[in-house]
Amino acid sequence: MSQSLLPEDYPANLLTVDEPEVSVVVPIYNEVESLPQLLEAIATTLKQSHLNYEIVCVDDGSRDGSAEWLRQEALKRADLRAVLLRRNYGQTAAMAAGFKHAIGRVIVTLDGDLQNDPADIPRLLAKLEEGYDLVSGWRKQRQDAALTRLLPSKIANWLISRVTGVVIHDYGCSLKAYRAEVVTDLNLYGELHRFLPVLAFIEGARIAEMPVLHHSRRFGQSKYGLGRTFRVLMDLLTIFFIKKFLTRPMHVFGLFGLLAIAAGVGLGLYLTFVKLVIGEPIGDRPLLILTVLLLTTGVQLFSFGLLAELSMRTYHESQGRPIYRVREVIGAGHVQRPRNGDKTVL
Template sequence: MPESILPISHHCSSTLERQLADQRGRRTHDPLLSLVVPVFNEEESIDIFLEAVTPMLERDRLRFEIVFVNDGSRDDTLAHLLDCSMRDRRIRVVNLSRNFGKEAALTAGIDHAKGNVLIPMDIDLQDPPELIEPFIARWREGYDIVYGVRAARARDTAAKRVSAGWFYRVFNSMSPVRIPANVGDFRLVDRRAIEVLRQLPERNRFMKGLFAWVGFNAVGVPYERPQRVAGSSKFNLWRLWNFALDGVVSFSTVPLRASFYGGLAIAAFAVLYALFIIGRVLLLGIDTPGYASLIIVVLLMGAIQLVSIGIIGEYLGRLFLEVKGRPIYVVEGVYEEGAVRPPQA
């Protein structure tokens, strides 16, 4: 490493230490922890989740609340959650009026969480509760965001591992906001970062990107992701593809620029090739019949135009949804101790 870089690195390190020290001085010794758990048709997982998480939090003597967000479940998930809420006042249930999707449900949980720190978790326990303690420890060191990093993806299929790796590489190469590889929504977020997230009004939400966009000092904690304890995943290949597409379109205009520059390159090639054909005919008198090549070029250009229109359509469709200004979600009711109260404004 060149010597000129060393002072810069040392300066950056000392700046981070000062920031962490300043935040350590602001940390409360007895924070309220909010677990935000979006659920959709997960009635069989609720008791398993609570039996794993609640004793662990009580053992660590943490003040906590568990905010379940029922995302329009069609089974007995809501009824089961209300029973749990009646038995334990630390459990609150935010019931959405219909299914709005996980990103909207997670947003609803963030908006209704009261804690000094917040941790989004999946109810299937693939986000291991054992990481909560190291998350809190790094937060006490001064970090505002502590995210879990999957150390390995051995339980995923080969296709999912390859596609996930490609997604992170493509996204980070195209977007000015970089997201860490193999990181999901499972993380600890400090209250000041939560307040910034609550100010973001966009309807098409890619929470991984939004967590990274807010900035602040962040650090990763590696872990092994276990299998689901119950139920089945609600994400299939098609939904994962659309999820990745939402992420790229939400945080990058590179596809639009690529379409533009691709059109320029093809136009330049067409002009040069036309000059070549004209020159060959005028100078050498060689005729160029080429029905097959003409058809291929026409089909190729038509395909390129349709792809370009499709890219523009993806951006226009999202702009259309944003301009209408509909709310991200609609709350039917917020239940505490089994009783409903009016939703927050």
């Protein structure tokens, strides 16, 4: 296989490789009206770019017929793999399932609602070829409601950039291109899909951002709202801790623990001096209660730091466990049963 992501004179030459050069991962939740146009747009764009490709659609427990449509279409098309999850796990789990089942050397993600434009995919791939590991789309001219979508998004993007140190204008844009090795070892939970650039940065990825097209929603209603804000904030705190102390939790818990113990010991020596040298009673002094609290809290924080160190070592040394359960995988004229930890849960 060619070492280059794209042909040397891209897009003129046709790649002749057995496995797809590009995997397009699309999480689907109640988007049956959009699917025919979406798949046709993706296929047309990548065929015009002369790239071998596959489309991996992950149905996240849809109830509008999306899963059945994907099932039937995957049995007809050689370029489509449908991954059907047992229930609605959320976009993060759907993307994790898509990453697991994609086999291309480059993975492109986009939403299934036709708001992302597949025509931007070649531009992302060309940018990736400049030496980046991840290229994130920026919906510079975003076609969404100003008060309920644009304003919260701008605040969230500013906050995430400040807290994580990874400055990106549009963390919420699903249209991204990754080198496959970047996402292979990432374990996703909660709402962590929007923090993929930060997680990739932690692993040493080189990241770029470029403006992409954004269209108004044509079918159905948005699945996102202000109710996700609290979950995103909690995940932001998780990401901040991971970025700063993932491999050294003792540095934060142990530090605060030692400071508390030192302060408790200092106050204890002072109270001992007051009691034994000056001869004043200390039983009714608030400082005595504070001393006990500082010593107790310090020991607990230090112990928690040790436990966190053990947990992190277990995390890094053990194999990951999927956060989703696949019912079946259909594609290329055959049915694939769950494998590699995708167990059937009754």
